Amino acid sequence: MKSFSKIKQKYSDLSFPKKLSLSMILITCLIAVYLTIFAFFSAAYLFQQFSTELADSYASNICRQLENYFSDVTQTATNIIQLSSLRECGNIVLPEQEASVTAKLRSDLQPLLLSANANYGIHFSVLNVYFKNGYNYSHYQASLPFEDYYGCEAYYTDAGYLDASYPHAQYTDILVKNSGRNTRYILLYLRPIYSSETYEQVGFLLCGIDETDFLCYYDTLASDVMLLENGHYIVSHNAKRDDIGTSYIPDKTESKGDYILHQITHTNLSLLIPNSYYSAVGKNHILMFSFSMVLIITVGILMAVIFSHKFSKTLSDSVLALRNFIIQVTKGDINARFTTSAKDEIAFLGNHINAMLDQIQASIRREDELKKTGELLELRLMQSQINPHLLYNTLDSALWLMESDQKPQVLDLLANLSSFFRLSLSKGSFLIPLKNECRLLENYIAIQRLAHNRNIQFQIVSSIAWSDIPVIKFTLQPIIENSIIHGFFGYDSARIELWIDRDEAGIVTISVYDYGIGLLPEDLVSVQAGLECYPPPDGMRHFGLYNINRRIKNYFGESFGLTIDSEFGEYTKVTLRFPELHPDKASPNSSEERSALCIK
Structure with a gap:
């Protein structure tokens, strides 16, 4: 009851179209199942009777085909015996007659055998003639246990085929021929030759037909079908090929009704068909009927689903x-x-x-x-914080030189500072060519040399044309400043390298190497973590690097920015990574222009 209540509740929770569709499907299924059960039990008995009759008719038709085949073999053998040249062989007296008679016999046999093969599909694999007068003829070579008339008579008498006073034609035994991996089974047909004058037996005609020539008639009939000679000797088997040439011994589990024996008229052969073949035919028809019913049910259910869907859609489309x-x-x-x-x-x-x-x-x-306006204002603010910072440091150095009475150095320092700020204005552009950024670096390094009286070596290393690559203004100067002030603290000389590269995707990589004191591992981890925080905490160290990283990310996207690597006592490397922009898009002055940037 609880299960029924749950099902009922789930049905109530369904939407109206689903309820309608499900109801129609269930009604259709119930009707289809009822009709299927009724039709199945009603038709099962009729199908069984009909199938048995149909199977028996089919087996009888195969037997008739076999009778026609063996009748054609008998007729061909009769035509051979009636050849005048063959009759002359039985009347040979002088040895010198044998060659001419044999040649005539071979000549007469050739068209007859070709006609039998073309008209009836009969191909003799063995064709021997044995006469009482000692004449023997072999049209096809075969290994037999006898060589002449008396040997043949003795062999088949012992086998029980010639015990009658007036023996007739019979199918006897199987001759096995092995050729490589293939094994051929030849069914021998023994036909006594009688004199047309005295009716005395004067010879034997021994023919052999390939077992596969008549196996094709019943090979696909059923499994375990065999052709028996005199009811016990297996001359053909469509499943157990190794049993050919042996006696048929029923299995102990087999009963008399397990097989049905069909006699091949006018021969000593009979076709043995398992009774399971008849029941299998009936089962096959019932299965076909069941499959048809299942197909009808499936089609009915599909039609019900389709019509239910259409009907419910019409009612509740809105x-x-x-x-x-x-x-x-x-x-x-x-x-x-x-x-x-x-x-x-x-x-x-x-x-x-x-x-x-x-x-x-x-x-x-x-x-x-x-949001776009706020981001642009934030970028402008970050950039504006750089110039006051540099101005403060430079003026502080100039003041120190003035106090030291180094006026020429002060003049050079202020001249480089003036050039630096003149380049930094860039007509208000946010992006400038990389060559202008490098000129800013040269002015800044000159300022540092004069302000601190230090030997600072600066080198640009690149294998590409880099001068017109657009960069955000003041992205390299704070890095160089950080290297000179912190990386070479306490050093009288400094060496800084600027490596510029661009990959196939148009991503620019600029690396600043300073071969100074480097960073301790814990300081490196602290700097790397500080680059990713947002917003920056008050009083954070390395604000210049953070400022550059945030400007690149805000402008180009979060997948670009600044990374830092260092080995204490060896070097510090700061790498900038960003996409190269088209030169005609390198000077956006508004959020609208900035959104129109085209990345290479």
């Missing part, structure tokens, strides 16, 4: 459309809109939801515009 629309919106698709040609309550709800979505999209657009 409800389903609104439901699907709401599901689409809940998945985050605020661009979806409800459309309908109706003017009912569902259309009223859908139109009001459309109005709400329009308001939401307008709010999102305003928020995106404010």
